[in-house]
């Protein structure tokens with residue numbers, strides 16, 4: 001198969017002045033009003049570091065009843081922002097109607113969101129709608145699940161439609177339950193994507209990845225350290241009043257500080273095995289902590305239930321059953337019995353505290369390692 005993603009990709013035209021300077025795409029999660037769009041665009045332009053202005057018009061919200069975007073009428077505001085600031089403008093498309101409306105209005109960059117990327121039918125429909133239209137750049141966010149082939153397949157569909165300016169955006173992956181990140185980074189997918197498609201620009205979206213303002217700077221730095229080509233950051237002139245994703249948006253001034261604090265190293269993306277393995281360790285640790293937190297939360301619920309029913313809170317026979325089951329499993333997984341006993345004992349001790357209610361010490365348990 002002739003892989004057009006491999007053979008026809010060209011650099012994005014808005015790349016930074018110096019070779020290693022990251023391409024910054026920034027703007028509000030959603031366009032909300034003419035005034036909000038123009039004010040945010042002006043302030044972002046004034047930072048001097050933003051290459052492309054973004055704003056969502058059709059918002060793929062997880063639940064109905066939340067703000068789903070202003071739709072077509074926002075196209076005019078984006079074009080005003082472009083005229084006034086000179087910045088190319090980007091918006092998300094999910095249907096053929098979105099593509100036609102955005103291209104007719106003069107939008108420069110389209111992006112395919114994570115939920116849309118997950119559905120090949122939707123991506124193909126977008127690709128057909130772009131075919132034969134004037135040149136446009138398309139950024140494709142990773143699908144919701146960490147499926148590299150699904151992500152690549154989406155970009156191949158866009159490349160097959162004749163688009164040569166394509167970029168990938170790592171925005172992290174969905175997770176069931178509480179997670180430190182809103183979407184787990186899984187950096188190793190970006191590294192592997194780079195290994196397979198060395199010419200493909202890869203951006204990081206630290207806003208949707210972290211889900212909170214405080215994580216934008218560290219995630220951006222990590223992305224640059226890994227050699228990613230740019231950042232896709234949500235910025236709003238008045239983030240606390242934003243109609244969507246308020247907690248993860250920063251003011252243009254904050255964005256400017258974050259970008260100014262980033263250290264650009266002379267090292268590119270690498271698939272060197274040590275780095276890859278370290279990333280996998282980081283991903284495992286992240287998963288371990290999430291699972292431990294989930295387990296303790298269940299213990300708290302059990303504790304409340306038992307206290308309400310007047311039952312004994314810790315039953316040692318239950319612990320013995322759990323431990324024996326774990327030891328059987330440990331053997332099959334190549335883990336030593338001593339190690340698993342030590343880990344389970346520590347978990348049991350903390351669980352007993354959780355069962356008794358937060359802050360109440362458990363009187364009769366000692367950690368035996």
Ligand code: PEP
Pocket residue numbers: 029056060092112113114115141171205208
């Ligand atoms: C967005 O960038 O506004 C967006 C909806 O992102 P994602 O598709 O990554 O959730």
Ligand code: MN
Pocket residue numbers: 029030208234244245
């Ligand atoms: Mn958003």
